Amino acid sequence: MGLMEVREVTVRFGGLIAASEITMDIEEGTIHSLIGPNGAGKTTLFNVITRVIDPNIGDVLFNGESLLKSKPHEIIKSGIARTFQNLEIFKLMTVRDNFLVGEHVNIDTKLTAEMFQTKHIQTEEANSNTKAVQIAEFLGLKNRLNSLTGMLPYGLQKMVEIGRALISSPKLLLLDEPAAGLNPSETHFLKEVIREIKSQGVTILLVEHDMSLVMDISDYITVMNFGKKIAEGMPDQIKNDPEVIKAYLGESKYA
Ligand SMILES: Nc1ncnc2c1ncn2[C@@H]1O[C@H](COP(=O)(O)OP(=O)(O)OP(=O)(O)O)[C@@H](O)[C@H]1O
Numbered sequence: 001m002g003l004m005e006v007r008e009v010t011v012r013f014g015g016l017i018a019a020s021e022i023t024m025d026i027e028e029g030t031i032h033s034l035i036g037p038n039g040a041g042k043t044t045l046f047n048v049i050t051r052v053i054d055p056n057i058g059d060v061l062f063n064g065e066s067l068l069k070s071k072p073h074e075i076i077k078s079g080i081a082r083t084f085q086n087l088e089i090f091k092l093m094t095v096r097d098n099f100l101v102g103e104h105v106n107i108d109t110k111l112t113a114e115m116f117q118t119k120h121i122q123t124e125e126a127n128s129n130t131k132a133v134q135i136a137e138f139l140g141l142k143n144r145l146n147s148l149t150g151m152l153p154y155g156l157q158k159m160v161e162i163g164r165a166l167i168s169s170p171k172l173l174l175l176d177e178p179a180a181g182l183n184p185s186e187t188h189f190l191k192e193v194i195r196e197i198k199s200q201g202v203t204i205l206l207v208e209h210d211m212s213l214v215m216d217i218s219d220y221i222t223v224m225n226f227g228k229k230i231a232e233g234m235p236d237q238i239k240n241d242p243e244v245i246k247a248y249l250g251e252s253k254y255a
């Protein structure tokens with residue numbers, strides 16, 4: 001049994017089947033990559049897992065419990081955090097405040113207790129701030145906590161989004177194309193960051209087009225094409241899978 005089990009998930013958009021009976025087991029403590037050409041259905045599956053969209057058929061189990069009963073805002077409390085393909089951060093807010101948006105989901109009592117500034121809340125806020133500093137150091141943002149996020153280079157803005165996801169201490173972290181738009185040295189840094197997150201016991205589901213990154217860090221890979229799962233296995237198996245090679249050669253971008 002995996003930490004997350006996607007069971008026969010089908011998603012239709014009108015006549016288009018964006019995901020067709022997708023089954024995928026994500027083992028705890030691994031980096032599991034989900035790859036496939038543009039339009040394969042990868043982000044659609046992320047959106048099902050994070051409850052942004054309902055599947056037409058199928059189920060998603062997390063720790064053995066169906067996630068479909070949860071509301072979208074409860075997902076993060078159950079230990080799942082994500083980043084988005086199109087960077088979703090608050091550009092007019094500081095890096096620190098972007099992090100704290102992610103942290104507030106963990107302070108259950110905040111809205112009511114904050115009015116009274118109880119000791120409990122004061123301690124929690126101090127803890128949040130310590131955590132924000134630690135995460136900033138980890139992501140190369142140590143001197144940027146008070147900077148406006150929109151003023152940072154794009155590569156650092158992407159790190160801010162990862163930081164916001166990490167501050168909720170997720171068990172499962174979903175990254176949708178974290179290397180897109182990064183230069184080689186930023187991509188190298190990202191690789192180290194992902195490895196370090198894994199070494200801290202966080203399970204990672206990674207959608208990424210940078211094949212050298214994927215092959216280098218993945219423990220397991222699921223491949224989709226036109227909404228269907230066409231292969232799964234270890235990186236060496238996937239690299240040599242004729243179906244996978246065919247799917248990618250069909251796209252000029254990869255030829
Ligand atoms: N809300 C939507 N309404 C209609 N069609 C959609 C919607 N979201 C996605 N699709 C379609 O579903 C298919 C799968 O899209 P999806 O975004 O999941 O692909 P992807 O694998 O993430 O691709 P990419 O690598 O380009 O990000 C595509 O054909 C897309 O146009």
Ligand SMILES: [Mg+2]
Binds near residue numbers: 042
């Ligand atoms: Mg996508």
